[in-house]
Amino acid sequence: MxxxxxxxxxxxxxxxxxxxxxxxxxxxxxxxxxxxxxxxxxxxxxxxxxxxxxxxxxxxxxxxxxxxxxxxxxxxxxxxxxxxxxxxxxxxxxxxxxxxxxxxxxxxxxxxxxxxxxxxxxxxxxxxxxxxxxxxxxxxxxxxxxxxxxxxxxxxxxxxxxxxxxxxxxxxxxxxNCSTIICLMATTPLHQRAKVLRMVVSTYQAASGAGAAAMEELEQQTREVLEGKQPTCEIFKQQYAFNLFSHNAPVLSNGYNEEEMKLVKETRKIWNNMNVKVTATCIRVPVMRAHAESVNLQFEEPLDEDTARKILKNAPGVVVIDDRASNRFPTPLAVSNKDEVAVGRIRQDVSLDGNYGLDLFVCGDQIRKxxxxxxxxxxxxxx
Amino acid sequence: MxxxxxxxxxxxxxxxxxxxxxxxxxxxxxxxxxxxxxxxxxxxxxxxxxxxxxxxxxxxxxxxxxxxxxxxxxxxxxxxxxxxxxxxxxxxxxxxxxxxxxxxxxxxxxxxxxxxxxxxxxxxxxxxxxxxxxxxxxxxxxxxxxxxxxxxxxxxxxxxxxxxxxxxxxxxxxxxNCSTIICLMATTPLHQRAKVLRMVVSTYQAASGAGAAAMEELEQQTREVLEGKQPTCEIFKQQYAFNLFSHNAPVLSNGYNEEEMKLVKETRKIWNNMNVKVTATCIRVPVMRAHAESVNLQFEEPLDEDTARKILKNAPGVVVIDDRASNRFPTPLAVSNKDEVAVGRIRQDVSLDGNYGLDLFVCGDQIRKxxxxxxxxxxxxxx
Structure with missing residues (x-):
């Protein structure tokens, strides 16, 4: 596919x-x-x-x-x-x-x-x-x-x-964890080339991560809101339709929620690198079944965006959608029911000197990959 | 209010x-x-x-x-x-x-x-x-x-x-720009205390930023999708209902879109500090009228999260919603039609040593503040 x-x-x-x-x-x-x-x-x-x-x-x-x-x-x-x-x-x-x-x-x-x-x-x-x-x-x-x-x-x-x-x-x-898989599918090929030192991730997570009932609740709430009714809040404690909120996982004593710490800890284990620095903010958005992630990377070695794009184009299970002229980039809808993780918005980070940083936008089907x-x-x- | x-x-x-x-x-x-x-x-x-x-x-x-x-x-x-x-x-x-x-x-x-x-x-x-x-x-x-x-x-x-x-x-x-105002309302009080060196922002932007017609299109598309119809795409080139996408502003030669570069440049001008490093990824989410922003901050001086929370509680035009036990944090819906910018998820960045980093989640009414x-x-x- x-x-x-x-x-x-x-x-x-x-x-x-x-x-x-x-x-x-x-x-x-x-x-x-x-x-x-x-x-x-x-x-x-x-x-x-x-x-x-x-x-x-x-x-x-x-x-x-x-x-x-x-x-x-x-x-x-x-x-x-x-x-x-x-x-x-x-x-x-x-x-x-x-x-x-x-x-x-x-x-x-x-x-x-x-x-x-x-x-x-x-x-x-x-x-x-x-x-x-x-x-x-x-x-x-x-x-x-x-x-x-x-x-x-x-x-x-x-x-x-x-x-x-x-x-x-x-x-x-x-x-x-789904967020970890989707993030590392896109970042590992770059890590293998230039070694990621630090990664700042913000997620846009779909209802599906909370199960089929959460997807149904999002649909039901949306219908209710459009009809001017009070939305039914059973799976989540607050309105999800036309809204977003911090991930519903329990918050730990360090202020991170469990979903965020999975990204931090699982990345270290999968990369077999206890030194990689990761921070994450995990947010639920009113999307059905695919997650998006905004990823900022800092590297040990320089890596320019053209090389990064080439690496990602050749990475297994990854597709690059990065058409600046027509403003066409990955979306949760486009990757829904698809196997591949889509990467786009690949660009040199203007906040870091030299070629030591990249920004990416990644989407992947939460239920599938x-x-x-x-x-x-x-x-x-x-x- | x-x-x-x-x-x-x-x-x-x-x-x-x-x-x-x-x-x-x-x-x-x-x-x-x-x-x-x-x-x-x-x-x-x-x-x-x-x-x-x-x-x-x-x-x-x-x-x-x-x-x-x-x-x-x-x-x-x-x-x-x-x-x-x-x-x-x-x-x-x-x-x-x-x-x-x-x-x-x-x-x-x-x-x-x-x-x-x-x-x-x-x-x-x-x-x-x-x-x-x-x-x-x-x-x-x-x-x-x-x-x-x-x-x-x-x-x-x-x-x-x-x-x-x-x-x-x-x-x-x-x-x-709306994203800049909302971001700087929350970050300036911290910048004044500990001097922000670098800021990584990912936005969750509402339909209202593209005008009233975009809000109507989101509503219309949502109805259409729930009825199993093809969504009408006039303001945006792609489905917005139950989806999200990279901000529709034109993409510049450096790969950033204009919305993102507004955050970069306007921050420098407003803070009167040409050295502050900012990177941003701006995303439209299917929310009506309030923006959210995930903000990662690196400081010149150490700043612990309790001090940051106190500073923000006393900041004009800012409210802190940061209840970890009940998982209650700012949402676009809660700030809609409100004057204040809400800040929560205030925590020490685990990816930085010492107290030199904070993560925040900020929401503000796009049309209002x-x-x-x-x-x-x-x-x-x-x-």
Whole structure:
């Protein structure tokens, strides 16, 4: 998929890719036209899979991405909470019954994709590992554990090179936070060339990061506000429609919220560089499913903007949209349902002397590369 | 007006303050309950006023602010383009007929408030000055002219101390760009204490900065998207509803857009400090009338966050909303139709050693303090 082949910009494409399959009441959530086609990925010699949290926004996107990428599997367990157990789900023309997640769920499972929140991961992740499953965990539960690799396949694949499928030994691999993935997809190729010393990030984060219900609340609130009604505030404590606010993650004693500190700490771990200086301000904006980030970089070595642009054009999983004449740059809408992280507004920082600073604007689909796609790319490296 | 007396957060308050008086078709644009009450501000010994661009978003806000603040005037000319000439307008219980702006408009006018775009200011500003009017210009036409003061009354009132009303001599005073005003309201008190060396700003800018028609387009697009229709893109070239994009100002050869370079250059002029380093990334977000800014500051002298918070609590025109426990910080909605700039997320920058850095999140009403209020505060200093 190339960003040059994007849907027309005015087309409405920011809904959940496939969420409407089980939540048809959301009008904004359009099925992805490419999802759930019949693929030849169901075969006996392939690994057995489990999807934990299959009814959630990321869980549904796991299925969409597995199908899009013809990920090979011999079987797939659809796991969720008791509330969803027993419901039916169609995936690649086969009907599945959603099973309740339990300690017995992981027998014979080779790869388990988790996206059901930190407490579920903490409880069932180790159980799955004990059963011999390799867990790719989308929560923050194990990200900072020293013996758990935190992986963006394009950035630090070596961190998981010791983990092998088919040796009967379970393992945990953590998927980084969405904001970290999107930021590092764009900044790592530049870091590799000129070494980032300091990074100042301001985010513009979509509703999807708070789950499918948050996306529905944004839609509902917007309708209510347009009708002159009081907006319904259940997921968030304040009006989200036509508004924005500091990220809803708890604020720590240093004044940063947890989302911001994930960017600080995960960057250090993924780059294996405890000295890189990062500060971040994380803000929720009324956008459905793709994050944007304004990134200011200071380098150890000089790096001019033309070289940076060339590096980014050749970076895997990155597209450059940087058309100054027509004022065309990355937007959340243009990257929605897309695999690539888009980078633009690449320019020499006028506040730093010499070629030691760059400003960038980065957009990436929060559910896809920020979560499901990255996890499945991790799983692909196990094959 | 104190921000502690804000309307409940869930209440919908982001419409134009008074725009609906002449554009009743916009549902999102509610009249400000306090506007247009009868005041004792019409009196013979007061200056005669002219409002240029009275039908625009800022023009309407000029009237609202004049009334709110009981600005004294002996007469007021309502000036606009030919298209609006002849229309009637009620202000403080008196009916006015909108007149077409012409070279003859300024005879006997003491203070002319301009907000009709740069080309109108360039043409008619000098004409008004020649007629002996003091022009407070909201456009960017004269901001960087060496002999034109660029003024935020709370920040650099001394810059206009040589301009006097009633001496028969006309003059130009420029109102800074909205993003600059909002940023410097929060950062100047800290700069005065610890000297800002470098500032990295990322903006979250409302529709209102592009005028009333842009606000209407955002509303219309949002309705269309919710109805599954193609959004109408007339003011902007791309979908704005549930999306965001790099500011629509032209991009210059250094890769910055004009909006960003205004922040860079106007800061230097207002602080009278050619050495301050500023970089900015300006983004439009789907919010109606208040801007937000994520600001990272590096200081020459150490400044801890508690001291910074105390300084900001005592700063004129600034309110601190910084409740970490309940995750309550400034939002565009909470400052809409408010005079004060709100500051929160005040914290020591973890990416800088010692107390030499702070991160802030700032919100301010773009039409009010970002434009009309600041201009009328300038006019008040002439009284």
């Amino acid at each position: 190339k960003v040059t082949a994007l849907a027309p910009q005015h087309q409405f494409v920011h809904g959940l890719a496939s969420f409407s399959k089980i939540h048809p009441r959301s009008n904004l959530c359009r099925p992805n036209a490419t999802a759930f086609h019949v693929r030849m990925s169901l075969r006996e010699d392939a690994p057995s899979l489990a999807v934990v949290g299959v009814t959630g926004a990321v869980g549904q996107e796991f299925l969409s991405v597995l199908s899009d990428r013809s990920f090979p599997y011999s079987s797939i367990k659809m796991l969720a909470s008791k509330r969803s157990a027993g419901k039916r789900l169609t995936f690649e023309d086969k009907e599945y019954i959603i099973e309740e997640l339990s300690a017995d769920s992981f027998s014979g499972v080779d790869i388990a994709l988790f996206s059901a929140g930190g407490s579920i991961s903490k409880k069932f992740g180790p159980i799955a590992v004990n059963c011999g499953s390799i867990v790719v965990d989308n929560s923050s539960a194990f990200r900072m554990d020293e013996d758990v690799p935190l992986v963006i396949p394009e950035v630090n694949p070596e961190a998981m090179s010791h983990i092998k499928l088919g040796c009967g030994k379970g393992a945990l691999i953590a998927n980084p 920020g979560a499901a796609l990255n996890a499945i790319q991790i799983a692909e490296m196990l094959l | 104190k921000v502690t007396a804000l309307a409940p957060q869930h209440q919908f308050v982001h419409g134009l303050a008074s725009f609906s008086k002449i554009h009743p078709r916009s549902n999102l644009c509610r009249p400000n309950a306090t506007a247009f009450h009868v005041r004792m501000s019409l009196r013979e010994d007061a200056p005669s006023l002219a409002v240029v661009g009275v039908t625009g978003a800022v023009g309407q806000e000029f009237l609202s602010v004049l009334s709110d603040r009981s600005f004294p005037y002996s007469s007021i000319k309502m000036l606009a383009s030919k298209r609006s000439a002849g229309k009637r307008l009620t202000f403080e219980d008196k009916e006015y007929i909108i007149e077409e702006l012409s070279a003859d408009s300024f005879s006997g006018v003491d203070i002319a408030l301009f907000s009709a775009g740069g080309s109108i200011s360039k043409k008619f500003g000098p004409i008004a000055v020649n007629c002996g009017s003091i022009v407070v210009d909201n456009s960017s036409a004269f901001r960087m002219d060496e002999d034109v003061p660029l003024v935020i009354p709370e920040v650099n009132p001394e810059a206009m101390s040589h301009i006097k009303l009633g001496c028969g001599k006309g003059a130009l005073i420029a109102n800074p 970002g434009a009309a209020l600041n201009a009328i505060q300038i006019a008040e200093m002439l009284l």
